Amino acid sequence: MSLDHLPRRDNDSEFKHGSVFHHNSVFTASLNDDAVDEVIVHRGQEVWTDRDGSLSFCGVVELTELQFFLERTLSEAGRHLDRLTPMVDARLRDGSRLCAVIPPIAVDGIELSIRRHRQQHREIASFADPPVIQLIHRLVDERHNIIVSGPTSSGKTTFLSAVLTNALADGDRIVAIEDTCELQPQQNEGAGHIVHLEARQQSTDGSGEVTLQDLLVTALRLRPDRIVVGEVRGAEVITLVHAMNTGHDGSMSTCHANSPVDAIHRLSQLVLQHSPNWPEKSIIDQLHRSIDAIVQVEKTPQGNRVVTDIVQPTINGLTSIVSSGEVNGSLQSRDQRYA
Known part of the structure; x- marks a missing residue:
């Protein structure tokens, strides 16, 4: 199924969001509803919306409208869909993130x-009670290496953006690397630098791909005070671990x-996948020595995103310093954890 044959329209006044041209359709209304977190089209016609984690059926969209939206929107984003490239991720003009799969x-x-x-920008203080927030501020101020873990839609990106806002206020130069640019820390004039680098898919002829691994190597040459990877999911984990452990x-x-615990396991499996000759015990040890803290964020039944746990990797495993949102331990330096 190629979208290339679809007609183009040049009157952008008809487009409020991307390429939508049916002003009164359920699809358009859902896209323009500020209360909606996510718009989903299922089986090519069913329109569903996610509001605070609850899915609701809204109606159906005409196939021609959906095809035109994809063709126009992806063209603007420099992406495409066809039988040879039936899946795509893209960032839209307003910063929204699109994922599409076609037959x-x-x-x-x-x-x-x-x-x-x-x-919406959230302060770190909104994620936990004051004693936990004090620990988080120490993690940032004392330049600990941090992994933020959590399930889908738990608030990982929102929390990391809040953390980076504080780091920028301290004058840091941050290089942020993402598949799709989502981190949006607040930055005041005269504060630190935030450099956004975004990966790029290969073109139709197989050229032009820029991976997170490529960007991470480049980031190391851009004089970063901090390196931030939006989400570790591939070979870039190895370079990130080395960066964390080398200054x-x-x-x-x-x-x-x-x-x-799952975060350490997932990271170790990523390293093993891309360095199969590296003994798993050595991988775990390297992760423990590189990562200073793992901050777990969750979405509550009420829809709030909160910090539930903070652990520190040590020579004896993972040591809890926050459990179920309550402080139950003290923050240790790397030397203390491996004394």
Whole structure:
């Protein structure tokens, strides 16, 4: 299924969000609803919305409208969909994130998800009670290497943006590397630098790909005080670990995991996948020596994003300093943890 044959429209006054041209359609209304967190199209026609974690069916969208939206929006983003490239991730003009899959990969019809970009900025203080927040401030101020872990939509990116806002206020130069640019720390004039680097998919002829690993190597040459990887999911984990362990203190990343223990396991499996000759015990030891703290964030049944746990890797395993949102230990330096 190629979208290249679809007609183009030149009157941008008809487009409020990307390429939507049916002003009164359920699809357009959902995209323009500020209360919606995510718009989903299922099986090429069903429109669903996510509001605070709750999915609701809204109606159906015409296939021609959906195809036109994808063709126009992806063209603006420099991406494309066709039989040879049936899956795509893209950042829209307003910062929203789009993921689309078309037949034959999507067997029952086009599958589309658009995660709305929120300009809401949260303070670190909103994620936990004051004693926990004091620990988080120490983690940042003392330049500990931090992994933020959590399930999907738990607030990892929002929390990391809040942390980076504090780091920028201290005058740090931060190089942030992401598949799709989502980190949005607040920056005051005269404060530190935030350099955003975004990966790029290969073109139709197989050229032009820029991976997170490529960007991470470049970031090391841009005089960073801190290196931030939006989410570790591939070979870049090895370079990030080396960076954390060779003078780039205060680096940060996120990891999709249901607990700090799961985060270490996931990171070790990523390293093993890309360095199969590296003994797993050595991988775990290297991760423990490179990562100073794992901060777990969760979404509560009420829809709030909060810090639930903070652990520190030590020579004896993982040591808890925050559990279920309550401080139950003291923060240790790297030397103390490996004395």
